[in-house]
Amino acid sequence: MNTAIFEFLAARRSVKPDRLAEPGPNAAQLNDILTTGARVPDHKKLSPWRFIVFEGDARKAAGEIFAEACKKEDRQEPSSIRLDTERGRFLRSPVVVAVVSSVKARPGAPEWEQVLSVGALCFNMCLTANALGFGTSWLSEWIAYSPMVRQALGLAEHEKIAGFIYIGTPMEKPEERERPNIDALVSRWPA
Template sequence: MSTPIFDFLGQRRSAKPDRLAEPGPTPDELRQILKTGARVPDHKKLAPWRFIVFRDEARRTMGEVFAKACETEEREPPSPVRLDMERARFMRAPVVVAVVSSIRNRPGVPEWEQILSAGAVCFNTCLAANALGFGTSWISEWIAYSPSVRAALGLSEKERIAGFIYMGQPMDKPDDRERPDMDKLVTEWPA
């Protein structure tokens, strides 16, 4: 079966963050991407997630947070090369969006469902950006788990980074990768 949406989804690929160039989404495009990204299953309409956007100099400022976190949290002192890499981490793409999973205490809405909703927001945001022609990469890396980075982002005890979504113009078409063998993953019940 071939339809435009199946063709789009069947060809979607993640780009490497350092293969995403300027220009990134404009503020209006980013608003459209995030609004579309938020159209996910959300039991009881809790919106158990939020976005933090990094663009322009905010990416460089956050890089200083990463370098400082690396210095204070690593067992061995990091090399100058490593610190420079951390400072440049968000400079790999024109726009980076953090999706924060924000668990709400609500009877009848399990935490797991809320976490899954945040994951759906991450992927739906990637799809929305891809539909506008932007390349994306959804990754977490060590920074998502760093206590110093969490504090700098103002995350509460019940919040976690679901992922950082890097966006920009793809510099090249990413190679496809081997896909799972569906015959090994799909069963019908009763078996």
């Protein structure tokens, strides 16, 4: 058994986006994160995903879209604090990658399998970034479901945001959290 890999996986933690600082991955590292992230089970080799990368000033521009969507889609008038939060949403980390689930109609490759493949890709991206020394947080948040945000990001009708992967350098080691009791979740067949 490769104990180094086991220890790495056993200790992996998400880092809250506002606890991720510069530097983020450079272009070559980000390419590695995306390329290695995509090495997941992919029935029929459909690559049922795509990426939208937010870096530099693009993060601020996205925040303006989020604030506008918040104004138009919220049930009540958002406060100036809330709008500032939306404007700064992607400024919490140096790089944010939107992973878009783009299911392909293909006999023998059910939608559910393609969606699971995209989920595996998101986590594989996190693991790859973590292996490179970066912290990550995989979130969806309300913006993933906003019609205005979806339109601004150029999503097709059949596409969904599987998540936003925030990537940066952790400001501190995240605290451990309670984990599920695996014994309570496992059964043996026949029951």
